[in-house]
Amino acid sequence: MKEAIAPFKEAIEMIRDAGGEALRSCFQCGLCTASCPWNNVRTFMPHKKITESKFGLVDLGEEDWWLCSTCNACVSRCPRGVAITDVIRAVRNITSDSIPRAVPASLRSAVASLKSAGNPWGGARDERTNWARDLDIPSLSGETEVLYFSCCVPAYDPKMEKVARSACRILKETGARFAILGTKESCCGESVRKAGNYELFEKLATGNIDAFRESGVKRIVASSPHCYDTIKNEYPALGADVEVVHLTQYLARAMDEGTLTIRKPFPRKVVYHDPCYLGRHSDVYDEPRKVLSRIPGLTLMDEINARENSLCCGGGGARIWMETKKGERFSDILVEQAVELGAEVLATACPYCILNFRDSILTMGREDVLEVRDISEIVDEVI
Ligand code: SF4
Numbered sequence: 411m412k413e414a415i416a417p418f419k420e421a422i423e424m425i426r427d428a429g430g431e432a433l434r435s436c437f438q439c440g441l442c443t444a445s446c447p448w449n450n451v452r453t454f455m456p457h458k459k460i461t462e463s464k465f466g467l468v469d470l471g472e473e474d475w476w477l478c479s480t481c482n483a484c485v486s487r488c489p490r491g492v493a494i495t496d497v498i499r500a501v502r503n504i505t506s507d508s509i510p511r512a513v514p515a516s517l518r519s520a521v522a523s524l525k526s527a528g529n530p531w532g533g534a535r536d537e538r539t540n541w542a543r544d545l546d547i548p549s550l551s552g553e554t555e556v557l558y559f560s561c562c563v564p565a566y567d568p569k570m571e572k573v574a575r576s577a578c579r580i581l582k583e584t585g586a587r588f589a590i591l592g593t594k595e596s597c598c599g600e601s602v603r604k605a606g607n608y609e610l611f612e613k614l615a616t617g618n619i620d621a622f623r624e625s626g627v628k629r630i631v632a633s634s635p636h637c638y639d640t641i642k643n644e645y646p647a648l649g650a651d652v653e654v655v656h657l658t659q660y661l662a663r664a665m666d667e668g669t670l671t672i673r674k675p676f677p678r679k680v681v682y683h684d685p686c687y688l689g690r691h692s693d694v695y696d697e698p699r700k701v702l703s704r705i706p707g708l709t710l711m712d713e714i715n716a717r718e719n720s721l722c723c724g725g726g727g728a729r730i731w732m733e734t735k736k737g738e739r740f741s742d743i744l745v746e747q748a749v750e751l752g753a754e755v756l757a758t759a760c761p762y763c764i765l766n767f768r769d770s771i772l773t774m775g776r777e778d779v780l781e782v783r784d785i786s787e788i789v790d791e792v793i
């Protein structure tokens with residue numbers, strides 16, 4: 411399905427706007443392609459996509475536009491500062507508007523649920539807080555200092571609810587005066603934004619921003635690096651006036667201030683995976699390690715590709731809602747590497763990473779040797 415957009419001047423300008431001057435300055439060095447995790451499992455050449463965009467010779471029907479997980483490995487290494495992921499997002503936006511059938515079917519289904527129900531599974535709004543059923547979380551009041559933003563994954567996936575439950579038990583332990591938005595919380599909208607659906611993103615974001623405003627609370631703690639990044643970097647342009655921290659930052663600080671005490675050991679070998687939106691996108695590398703390294707008995711290891719060089723799990727850029735063929739899952743590589751390192755636990759701090767690792771561990775038959783845990787689950791076990 412060749413649908414070059416060259417004849418449409420407006421579309422070319424949209425792509426150019428997304429890449430700006432930097433797009434013009436690409437000199438085809440190919441570093442972006444060399445950095446891209448897809449080339450571990452198949453061929454994908456972002457530098458060719460940039461050239462096509464520069465000249466408006468884009469095939470909107472090409473699957474490649476939907477491969478990018480927005481891991482930022484290429485952007486962080488580009489010597490000319492080309493906003494490669496912005497260009498890809500602009501092409502996705504044009505595709506969604508002009509030939510919606512070219513959007514991957516599984517993504518279209520998640521987008522439809524987000525539109526109708528405010529979450530990617532289409533779960534009922536009044537079931538959004540089922541995870542919190544017996545936790546006795548205080549209601550919003552004038553006393554509330556912090557809002558805990560759970561993210562749709564722990565809210566609607568029963569196997570993931572322990573992430574939100576652990577986070578709230580720890581927040582209680584620190585003495586934080588916190589509450590949740592309850593049924594007023596919607597998806598932060600990060601994946602639809604990265605899929606180029608700006609209209610739906612704004613609808614979801616402004617709903618949350620209104621709920622923040624009504625609550626009167628100015629501080630948010632998020633479990634997901636995707637929620638954290640989006641509330642921090644995208645919501646202010648839509649009127650948000652809140653401070654947001656990732657849970658691992660909150661925990662590291664609570665340990666420093668003495669409001670979080672570790673009472674039990676965790677005598678296991680743990681390898682930490684840097685989620686792209688916590689690490690490369692947000693520069694939060696030390697706090698998760700600080701939290702884990704203060705747990706007695708825990709042996710902390712880095713992955714083979716750690717910190718700035720971390721290998722993406724494959725779930726960002728709305729990829730979590732798209733099919734990834736067997737043999738092409740980055741999370742399989744990371745699970746295999748963790749086993750080779752001798753780790754018993756693969757710890758991370760992102761619900762998408764956990765979903766992907768959980769699937770990989772199951773499909774690879776590694777449940778007997780490796781388990782995946784969010785940092786909050788480990789901390790919850792030792793306080
Ligand atoms: S790394 Fe930057 S300059 Fe080099 S080919 Fe990629 S986009 Fe162009």
Ligand code: SF4
Nearest residue numbers: 446478479481482484
């Ligand atoms: S952001 Fe990551 S997945 Fe997307 S093109 Fe760049 S390196 Fe590849």
